[in-house]
Amino acid sequence: xxxxxxxxxxxxxxxxxxxxxxxxxxxxxxxxxxxxxxxxxxxxxxxxxxxxxxxxxxxxxxxxxxxxxxxxxxxxxxxxxxxxxxxxxxxxxxxxxxxxxxxxxxxxxxxxxxxxxxxxxxxxxxxxxxxxxxxxxxxxxxxxxxxxxxxxxxxxxxxxxxxxxxxxxxxxxxxxxxxxxxxxxxxxxxxxxxxxxxxxxxxxxxxxxxxxxxxxxxxxxxxxxxxxxxxxxxxxxxxxxxxxxxxxxxxxxxxxxxxxxxxxxxxxxxxxxxxxxxxxxxxxxxxxxxxxxxxxxxxxxxxxxxxxxxxxx
Amino acid sequence: xxxxxxxxxxxxxxxxxxxxxxxxxxxxxxxxxxxxxxxxxxxxxxxxxxxxxxxxxxxxxxxxxxxxxxxxxxxxxxxxxxxxxxxxxxxxxxxxxxxxxxxxxxxxxxxxxxxxxxxxxxxxxxxxxxxxxxxxxxxxxxxxxxxxxxxxxxxxxxxxxxxxxxxxxxxxxxxxxxxxxxxxxxxxxxxxxxxxxxxxxxxxxxxxxxxxxxxxxxxxxxxxxxxxxxxxxxxxxxxxxxxxxxxxxxxxxxxxx
Numbered sequence: 169x170x171x172x173x174x175x176x177x178x179x180x181x182x183x184x185x186x187x188x189x190x191x192x193x194x195x196x197x198x199x200x201x202x203x204x205x206x207x208x209x210x211x212x213x214x215x216x217x218x219x220x221x222x223x224x225x226x227x228x229x230x231x232x233x234x235x236x237x238x239x240x241x242x243x244x245x246x247x248x249x250x251x252x253x254x255x256x257x258x259x260x261x262x263x264x265x266x267x268x269x270x271x272x273x274x275x276x277x278x279x280x281x282x283x284x285x286x287x288x289x290x291x292x293x294x295x296x297x298x299x300x301x302x303x304x305x306x307x308x309x310x311x312x313x314x315x316x317x318x319x320x321x322x323x324x325x326x327x328x329x330x331x332x333x334x335x336x337x338x339x340x341x342x343x344x345x346x347x348x349x350x351x352x353x354x355x356x357x358x359x360x361x362x363x364x365x366x367x368x369x370x371x372x373x374x375x376x377x378x379x380x381x382x383x384x385x386x387x388x389x390x391x392x393x394x395x396x397x398x399x400x401x402x403x404x405x406x407x408x409x410x411x412x413x414x415x416x417x418x419x420x421x422x423x424x425x426x427x428x429x430x431x432x433x434x435x436x437x438x439x440x441x442x443x444x445x446x447x448x449x450x451x452x453x454x455x456x457x458x459x460x461x462x463x464x465x466x467x468x469x470x471x472x473x474x475x476x477x478x479x480x481x
Numbered sequence: 482x483x484x485x486x487x488x489x490x491x492x493x494x495x496x497x498x499x500x501x502x503x504x505x506x507x508x509x510x511x512x513x514x515x516x517x518x519x520x521x522x523x524x525x526x527x528x529x530x531x532x533x534x535x536x537x538x539x540x541x542x543x544x545x546x547x548x549x550x551x552x553x554x555x556x557x558x559x560x561x562x563x564x565x566x567x568x569x570x571x572x573x574x575x576x577x578x579x580x581x582x583x584x585x586x587x588x589x590x591x592x593x594x595x596x597x598x599x600x601x602x603x604x605x606x607x608x609x610x611x612x613x614x615x616x617x618x619x620x621x622x623x624x625x626x627x628x629x630x631x632x633x634x635x636x637x638x639x640x641x642x643x644x645x646x647x648x649x650x651x652x653x654x655x656x657x658x659x660x661x662x663x664x665x666x667x668x669x670x671x672x673x674x675x676x677x678x679x680x681x682x683x684x685x686x687x688x689x690x691x692x693x694x695x696x697x698x699x700x701x702x703x704x705x706x707x708x709x710x711x712x713x714x715x716x717x718x719x720x721x722x723x724x725x726x727x728x729x730x731x732x733x734x735x736x737x738x
Contacts, residue, residue: 235570363590370581372570373633380531381637382557382585427571430592 174425178438182217185445189213192449211339211347216448217441218351219335219403220413222358224440226396227414228421228432229361232368233392236295237476240414241400244298245305247409249279250401251330252309255316257405265346272401279305280393332460333410335448350402357395358437364392365429372427411462412469413440413447419476483545484509484641484672485530490539492525492696499525500696503539507674507689509640512667514687514704515676518717521693523676524565527643530674531562544640557585560641561634565649567626572617575629579605579614582636597636604635608662624655631662641672648682660686684708684731692716708732 190209227240241247253275257267286301287293310331317327339347367388370378379385403410417440418432425431444461451459485507492500500522507513515523528534529541532548541548543559551559561582569578579601580593587593593601605611610628613621621629627647634642644663648656660682667673677683683690684704692699692707694716700707713721713734722735 366584366587366591369573369577370584372573373578373581374564374567376528376531376533376564377562377567379533379553380557380560380562381581382554384553422571427573428577 174431174435175438178435178442182438182442182445185442185449186213186217189216189445189449192453211337211344212335212448213445214351215337215347215406216335216445218354219407219410220444221437221441222354222399222403223410223414223444224417224421224436224438225358225361225433226399227440228418228429228436229364229368229392230396230414231418232429232432233371233389234298235372236298237419238295238299238415238473239302240412241396242306242409242411242414244302245279245283245309246276246302246397246400247404247411248306248309248313248331249282250276250397250404251313251409252279253401254405255313255330259316259320265342269346269350269402269405272405273398274401275309276397276401276404277394279309280397284389284393328460330408332462333408333465334451334458334460335407335444336452336458337406347406350406354399354402357398360395361392361399362433364388365433368429368433369427407461409462410444410465412465412472413444416469416472417443419472482509483507484511484543485674486542486545487529487536488539488542490529490536490541492522492529492534492536492538498696500529500536503698505691505698505701507672509544509672510667510670511689512663512673512687513675514683514690515674515693516678516680516683516690516707517693517699520695522696523693524645526693527562527645527674527676530641531560531643532556533562554585558637559639560643561637561639562643563630563634563645563647565645565647567630569618572619574615575605575610575618575621576601576614578618578629579632579636582633585637600638601632601636604632605629607635607665608632609658623650624652624658627651627655627659628662631659635666639671641674642666643674645676646678647675648677648679656682680708680713681733684733685726685729705732708734 190213193204193209223241230239230244231237250272253271253273254268256275257271283298283301283305287298289297313331314327367383370381370383371385375385418436421432421435421439425435447461447464451461451464483506487503487505490500490503491498503526515526517523525534529536532553535549543551543556548556580597582604583593583597583600586597602611605614608628608631610625610632613625618626618629648659651659663673663675663686675683675687687704689702690704690707691701692712699716700712708723709732710721710723720737723732724735725731726733
């Protein structure tokens with residue numbers, strides 16, 4: 169059972185993040201003119217909750233599935249695979265507003281399976297080989313993205329945002345509609361991930377034990393990979409690749425609330441959403457220009473990653 | 482009634498044959514031991530029984546039904562598998578882990594009910610592990626861990642228990658403890674299939690023993706017919722002495738000095 173108290177703290181945190189994100193900004197806040205908060209900051213908040221929540225949820229699902237504390241959409245290369253797909257869609261696609269998400273999904277999914285297969289060394293997959301494979305693919309795709317964007321003479325700033333994340337999307341009416349559609353279709357996929365909490369718990373024992381308890385681990389792996397790639401592709405096609413949220417959030421949740429995925433999955437969504445909103449607040453207030461999100465997440469994420477690397481493996 | 486039956490079963494990894502033409506019958510209520518030198522194919526056979534590996538030839542029947550035609554959640558209710566290596570990735574409590582044994586009985590999103598928790602508690606009582614039900618599984622000693630793992634296996638209420646060297650990391654106190662738990666379970670009608678390098682322990686515990694060597698069945702019979710000088714010498718290439726245990730008359734092996 170999730171105690172009401174535990175939900176409560178994280179809900180309060182998210183509410184604080186929403187209120188601050190709504191109220192703070194270069195043009196300030198006054199009750200008499202709400203046009204800036206509503207037109208500029210509200211879409212940003214909704215995008216932040218959607219993206220941060222998905223990063224936390226997918227990070228928790230993948231860490232549980234692969235029993236690997238170092239994986240998240242970024243370290244596995246899915247995020248940059250999605251960026252690569254997104255750029256291809258952006259440059260060459262002719263399918264309307266959904267071109268970018270569709271291409272991002274193909275890129276993410278292909279990268280996920282590629283990394284997973286690359287990580288098999290002598291028939292076994294190790295925690296390090298998986299992350300190594302992810303990082304390698306991540307470098308490759310980031311390089312290609314950079315090359316494609318420069319070739320086609322896109323502004324450098326767009327490349328940086330695509331590879332390092334942002335929430336300052338300018339929502340045209342068309343884009344807003346596609347965003348709403350995407351949020352709606354992502355909900356059943358998120359519910360699918362939540363629904364696998366017990367299988368993920370059982371998998372934390374020996375994989376063969378999980379199978380002998382009636383879990384089809386191959387099918388589960390395939391489905392969670394597909395669902396994760398799908399959700400990350402949707403996020404990346406709006407915000408670009410954001411690092412470390414998906415890595416840190418599940419760890420923090422497990423430290424505080426224990427390892428039961430019944431709690432870890434939904435609470436990672438909540439904390440991921442709050443953390444991304446706070447990060448975004450920092451990214452848009454500490455410098456005269458808006459910093460990409462991953463600049464800030466790397467500042468707290470890297471020490472965290474080093475801590476994990478030293479602690480156990 | 483036959484619990485597990487194989488007919489002319491063969492298995493290979495790549496081109497390397499691991500098991501060849503095994504025809505075995507294990508009767509319900511048996512305490513069935515599998516022994517043999519390293520690389521004989523013991524673990525592979527146990528995994529095939531558990532449905533984790535699929536033989537290339539021959540099939541496994543569980544209670545007269547083809548094993549691979551039984552849905553995996555139904556099969557999980559018939560047999561519990563305990564591998565040699567057990568690790569835990571997250572610091573779940575002992576009770577949480579034992580409750581994992583209820584997985585095949587629960588629906589997709591269902592939380593364990595009161596009745597499931599009662600079953601887990603009973604299993605912990607049975608293996609004398611109830612006192613640490615709230616401890617983290619990462620903090621257990623080897624003996625305690627093995628009792629918790631057995632309790633997990635029992636919580637699925639299996640008819641058949643498959644164990645891969647359950648005593649290999651234990652001192653003799655804890656070995657005897659585990660064997661006594663298994664004997665008690667066997668008396669309650671659960672078929673035990675037990676794989677071990679410890680021939681003496683196998684002799685004491687089991688009513689039937691399968692001797693494997695290089696993937697072939699050498700013999701399958703009561704312990705007294707298997708654990709004798711000629712067979713042991715032929716398979717293990719040593720010159721053992723076999724004595725009869727003073728209290729049970731079961732054969733015990735003494736290593737050459």
